[in-house]
Amino acid sequence: MKIADLRAHAHLFNDYTELRVQQNRNVGLTMINGDLVRNPRSTQGGVSARVARAGGWGFCSTPEIDGAALERVVGKASTNAKVLAGRSKLGDLQLPATKGNGSFDWKSDAKERSQKELIEFLEAIDAHIKETYPKLSSRLMALSNLDMQKTLLTSQGAESFSLTPRSLIYIQMTLEADGEPIDLLESYGGLGHFEDRFDDPSVLFPTIAKQYEHLEAKAGGVYASAGPKTCILDAELAGILAHEAIGHTTEADFVMGGSIAGQFMDKQIADPMVTLVDFAHTALGETCPVPVYIDDEGTTSEDCTIIDEGVLRHFMHNKESAGHFETAPTGNARAYQFSDEPLIRMRNTAILPGKSKLEEMIASVDDGYYLMKPGNGQADTTSEFMFAVTLGYEIKNGKLGRGLRDTTISGVAFDMLKTVSMLSDEMAWTGAGMCGKKQPIPVGMGGPALKCSVNLGGK
Amino acid sequence: MQLNRSLADSCVEALKAAGADKAQCVLRVMDKSEFTVNAGKIDLLRTTENGSLSLTAILDDKKGSLNLNELDSKSVARAVEEVVNLAKISQADAANDIAEGGEAQSFDSGPTEPDLGAMYDRLENLIERGKQHYPLAIFDQMVYDFSTSETLFRNSNGVDLTERKGQYSFDCMFSSREGAKSSSFNYTGFLSHDADTELWLCGSLDRLLRENGQQVHTEGLKGKFTGDVIFTPDCLGDFLGTVTSFLTDGPMITGNSIYKDSIGQQIAAPSLTLHSRPVSEELASGYRVTGDGTVAENSTIIDKGQLTTHLLGLFGAKKTGGQRAVNDGGCFVVEPGDTPLEQMIAGVERGVLLGRFSGGNPTDSGDFSGVAKNSFLIENGKITQPLTETMLSGNLAQMLGTIRSVSTERTHFGNAIIPWLHAQGLTISGS
Numbered sequence: 029m030k031i032a033d034l035r036a037h038a039h040l041f042n043d044y045t046e047l048r049v050q051q052n053r054n055v056g057l058t059m060i061n062g063d064l065v066r067n068p069r070s071t072q073g074g075v076s077a078r079v080a081r082a083g084g085w086g087f088c089s090t091p092e093i094d095g096a097a098l099e100r101v102v103g104k105a106s107t108n109a110k111v112l113a114g115r116s117k118l119g120d121l122q123l124p125a126t127k128g129n130g131s132f133d134w135k136s137d138a139k140e141r142s143q144k145e146l147i148e149f150l151e152a153i154d155a156h157i158k159e160t161y162p163k164l165s166s167r168l169m170a171l172s173n174l175d176m177q178k179t180l181l182t183s184q185g186a187e188s189f190s191l192t193p194r195s196l197i198y199i200q201m202t203l204e205a206d207g208e209p210i211d212l213l214e215s216y217g218g219l220g221h222f223e224d225r226f227d228d229p230s231v232l233f234p235t236i237a238k239q240y241e242h243l244e245a246k247a248g249g250v251y252a253s254a255g256p257k258t259c260i261l262d263a264e265l266a267g268i269l270a271h272e273a274i275g276h277t278t279e280a281d282f283v284m285g286g287s288i289a290g291q292f293m294d295k296q297i298a299d300p301m302v303t304l305v306d307f308a309h310t311a312l313g314e315t316c317p318v319p320v321y322i323d324d325e326g327t328t329s330e331d332c333t334i335i336d337e338g339v340l341r342h343f344m345h346n347k348e349s350a351g352h353f354e355t356a357p358t359g360n361a362r363a364y365q366f367s368d369e370p371l372i373r374m375r376n377t378a379i380l381p382g383k384s385k386l387e388e389m390i391a392s393v394d395d396g397y398y399l400m401k402p403g404n405g406q407a408d409t410t411s412e413f414m415f416a417v418t419l420g421y422e423i424k425n426g427k428l429g430r431g432l433r434d435t436t437i438s439g440v441a442f443d444m445l446k447t448v449s450m451l452s453d454e455m456a457w458t459g460a461g462m463c464g465k466k467q468p469i470p471v472g473m474g475g476p477a478l479k480c481s482v483n484l485g486g487k
Numbered sequence: 488m489q490l491n492r493s494l495a496d497s498c499v500e501a502l503k504a505a506g507a508d509k510a511q512c513v514l515r516v517m518d519k520s521e522f523t524v525n526a527g528k529i530d531l532l533r534t535t536e537n538g539s540l541s542l543t544a545i546l547d548d549k550k551g552s553l554n555l556n557e558l559d560s561k562s563v564a565r566a567v568e569e570v571v572n573l574a575k576i577s578q579a580d581a582a583n584d585i586a587e588g589g590e591a592q593s594f595d596s597g598p599t600e601p602d603l604g605a606m607y608d609r610l611e612n613l614i615e616r617g618k619q620h621y622p623l624a625i626f627d628q629m630v631y632d633f634s635t636s637e638t639l640f641r642n643s644n645g646v647d648l649t650e651r652k653g654q655y656s657f658d659c660m661f662s663s664r665e666g667a668k669s670s671s672f673n674y675t676g677f678l679s680h681d682a683d684t685e686l687w688l689c690g691s692l693d694r695l696l697r698e699n700g701q702q703v704h705t706e707g708l709k710g711k712f713t714g715d716v717i718f719t720p721d722c723l724g725d726f727l728g729t730v731t732s733f734l735t736d737g738p739m740i741t742g743n744s745i746y747k748d749s750i751g752q753q754i755a756a757p758s759l760t761l762h763s764r765p766v767s768e769e770l771a772s773g774y775r776v777t778g779d780g781t782v783a784e785n786s787t788i789i790d791k792g793q794l795t796t797h798l799l800g801l802f803g804a805k806k807t808g809g810q811r812a813v814n815d816g817g818c819f820v821v822e823p824g825d826t827p828l829e830q831m832i833a834g835v836e837r838g839v840l841l842g843r844f845s846g847g848n849p850t851d852s853g854d855f856s857g858v859a860k861n862s863f864l865i866e867n868g869k870i871t872q873p874l875t876e877t878m879l880s881g882n883l884a885q886m887l888g889t890i891r892s893v894s895t896e897r898t899h900f901g902n903a904i905i906p907w908l909h910a911q912g913l914t915i916s917g918s
Contacts, residue, residue, distance in 0.1 A: 060737075060740050060741055061741070063578065063580060063806075064577055064578040064580070065580075065736075065740065065802070065806075066552075067550060067551055067552065067573055067577045068552045068553060068554060069552075069553045069554070069569070069573065070553065070554035070555065071554070071555045071556065071557065072537075072555075072556050073556065073557065074537070074556065076535075083530070084529075084530050084531065084532070085530055085531040085532070085533075086531075086532055086533075087531060087532070087533035087534070087535075088533070088534050088535070089534075089535045089536070089537075090535075090536050090537075091536070091537050091538055091556040091557065091558070104534060108532040108533070108534060109532070111532055111603070112529065112530070112531070112532050115529075115607055115611075116528070116529055116530070118528055118530060142576070143572075143573055143576055144576035147576065147577065147578070165742070165743075166741040166742060166743060168741060202741065202743060202851065208850075208851070208852040209742075209743040209850075209851035209852060210850070210851070210852075211743070211850075211851055254711050254878060254880065254914060254916040255711065255916055255918075256918055281525060281526070282627070284525070284526040285525070285526045285625060285627035285628065285662075286526075286625040286627060286662050286664050286669060287669075288669050291667055367535040367537060369531065369533060403847045403848055404847055404848055406845045408671045408672055408845075408860070409627070409662050409669060409671070409672045410669050410670075410671055412671060412858070412860075412875070412876065414845040414846065414847075414857050414858040415847070416846070416847020416848060416857075417847075418847075433850070433854070434847065434850045434854060434856075435856060436846060436847050436856040436857050436858075436878065436880075438845075438857075438858045438876065438878060439876070440876065466628070466630070483876065483878060483916075483918050484878075485856030485857065485858075485878040485879070485880045485914075485916070
């Protein structure tokens, strides 16, 4: 649906109103040991309205997208807001006026690959892996493409259209070691349609070779020793640390809900070399993995510098929290499906690079670990975090040693960031992140390698 | 939304006409009404309606599947054509199949309309009670919804099953604060067929809110030891979900499941009996039809420590040569043990009462490690202090073998009934 079609319904708006038409399109393929076990496509689309009245919100959505449906969702959302207003004594919301306007279309100019071609792409990778690495006990490959298309109109006059695609290939390889399966999962891809991300299967072969090399080291590796250790966290772990352990605690709705970060505004919470930013769409001159130009409340998205040279400076806001804290919204309000209300969500959260070389950092550690790849992670309102680590190496006397079996790191982020003593001069992004907070949402995470002290789980 | 019954039948016929040897259609309509509490305020009433049409076509053992929520005739006709084309370009696999047909059946459970007034009252009463009984608690977010769904399963083998469900669902995330000190957040939830019962009387909410207030002032452990762990019902439910995930299609097909050859073998101490009861009257969240379109039955997954079934779907069973499970798992009911909780705690020399486990996904071999959250230290049979920065590690398979006792008390979550469980030999380490 075009913005002009939405505009025709602006006369229905009596209170603060957002009207959003959205469609998510997914393509998924899963191949196990060369057999295609899943081959689905899905489309979820519809229209939603959100209305604010007397301090509360009403929301309604339907999958039907026509004039009658638009009228119905606005009417029902208004009714819901009135029902709440009739019972709750919330006080008026202060919703700053924003009027983002623009069209942001990442559609590929290349000819779209058919499902058959996508299957053949995976088959070519699988055939290469099977032939090149015969010791593998199993191979799993998954392709996941998501197109998120949104059209938004608000009663404050914001109008926007966006099409943001993401294309990912996951490869998991498994080796038997000591009678146990040892695996390593790697994701490839990010922002853009498949045609723009993946050219020829052979382009991935060198990185797959590296993945296998790491898997062999892991299979022949050791368990980490439990307890506190000096570690070098590589870019992916720095990124998940930025997102999970710091980012979530500084989402303004979490702050209003009791996050410990609420006590630390304008205080030193990290070593002065640490600067952490939630980028809207562009970082250090390059487009981020999940660019957000106008959020789902119609606010033009701005970068949010959360930690500036070690000092906590800003929270991430939607309109409601910005009104509460008497500041400007940062454009962090995002919804996953047409049927979801916008929540404060991170976009592209990263620690900025420093001045050290990774080699120097490793050389500076006498007894510790180089931790490279995270699994899942969680953090707390206290900033206590836990991340699974699926790839790493020992560091002994400044040199990389044996590979590590899966382990876990934990700590209190606001303490741990004070132990950061070196940051590498290069940073990397991962565009495969999916954050969960009532709804899932794609996010970007990034950072340099950082040297710090963390607690490891082990045997 | 209204279910268009003729749409499902016409889809199966259209898929056959387009060339499918076997065709399946699952049509579902859903309505939801939801109150959300943010930072202690009931601030959102959300109503959503949605539809879902899942089409499957198999021809020459090649399968395509497609899901959409546009149910107009043009979109459906396009989808029928597309799913057959998806099947044509897929790989042939003799394991691709649809369920065998049987007698047409219809199932109905739960209410059809929400009692919004009662839902609001329950939330308001909980917030009010919090001020008196949980004075340190902050309700970060609560979601209380009522949802209905009606699903039609049709396939070209004659499957004709209809299921309507209505249920209330409550999820709550909370933390506690005293001055500058905060507890870790915790969360719980439950399901029910009515909104008549005060929320703090359901599931484990009252206990967890009280404990959370005590967890504002925590202490860390020093050093590392091998000790006992008492899993609380919320935490044990999560672990059982992880254990049973090893029994499903994915790890069974890759061959990486630690339980791939364990049917009939003792995989846990005899005190553990785990049922999956999707058709039980005890639970509000059951299901009568599996994802494959067969009529669900109750099963016992672990019987006195012995593994009795994998949880293979139709495809997984054909692919591995195993037995298709009679349900999709979940709806866990763990048989109570013979040890009262108080006695269980008294039997621990040094260990952890584990409220929540924040950990990485276990490895294929069952190794796990993570942080003990919302947990207490037990020393000499007594709970001595709430813990912070305490890590746990062990191996799932080995841990099940070390179960010392299961409690007589159980918590009823509406989607599961779970006791406390005492396991031994886990690595517990502090900072």
